[in-house]
Amino acid sequence: MEESTLVIIKPDGLKKSLTGNVLTRLSETKLRIIGAKVVQVDDQLAETHYAHLKDKPFFSELIRYIKGELHSDSRVMALVYWGEDAIRKVRTIAGATNPEEADPVSIRGAYGRILTSGLFENVVHASSSPDEAEREIKLWFEPEEIVYDLYPVKSVQVQETTKQGWA
Numbered sequence: 001m002e003e004s005t006l007v008i009i010k011p012d013g014l015k016k017s018l019t020g021n022v023l024t025r026l027s028e029t030k031l032r033i034i035g036a037k038v039v040q041v042d043d044q045l046a047e048t049h050y051a052h053l054k055d056k057p058f059f060s061e062l063i064r065y066i067k068g069e070l071h072s073d074s075r076v077m078a079l080v081y082w083g084e085d086a087i088r089k090v091r092t093i094a095g096a097t098n099p100e101e102a103d104p105v106s107i108r109g110a111y112g113r114i115l116t117s118g119l120f121e122n123v124v125h126a127s128s129s130p131d132e133a134e135r136e137i138k139l140w141f142e143p144e145e146i147v148y149d150l151y152p153v154k155s156v157q158v159q160e161t162t163k164q165g166w167a
């Protein structure tokens with residue numbers, strides 16, 4: 001089944017100049033990139049993305065991690081991949097959540113580590129199910145930022161907005 005999945009290259013991935021390596025590994029899947037951007041993650045985005053983990057003891061450290069506060073670099077790269085069996089293919093190349101348990105040739109196995117705090121610094125996020133992929137893609141991307149029409153859209157009236165243009 002053709003499906004979409006969200007990939008985030010986390011702040012450690014950008015800080016360690018692993019973006020190219022991660023994209024090369026993911027290109028093995030032959031999936032299509034249909035959306036991509038660099039994002040500075042704020043509290044609201046971080047906490048909504050990881051809402052399912054809010055009761056975990058590592059939650060506040062996880063929020064600091066995805067916001068870039070552990071790496072003095074607040075950038076992440078968000079990508080939408082599309083194609084046959086996309087969620088499983090990307091999760092396989094990403095590897096297990098715990099970098100020590102991940103296959104050594106997976107992205108997390110090769111480049112991840114466990115911090116002294118116990119947090120898994122594992123380089124990438126990859127959606128875990130079609131429902132999660134839809135929730136996450138809608139959270140991270142606007143419809144016009146994705147080149148395919150993945151999900152139904154509606155017209156939204158926007159009044160008296162100002163936006164930045166090039167000076």
Ligand code: TYD
Binds near residue numbers: 058119128
């Ligand atoms: P989770 O959504 O369970 O895993 P995945 O990212 O593989 O879908 O967890 C989100 C992130 O939280 C995970 O990538 C790293 C961090 N984490 C820890 O630091 N320790 C843990 O015990 C777990 C389960 C997750």
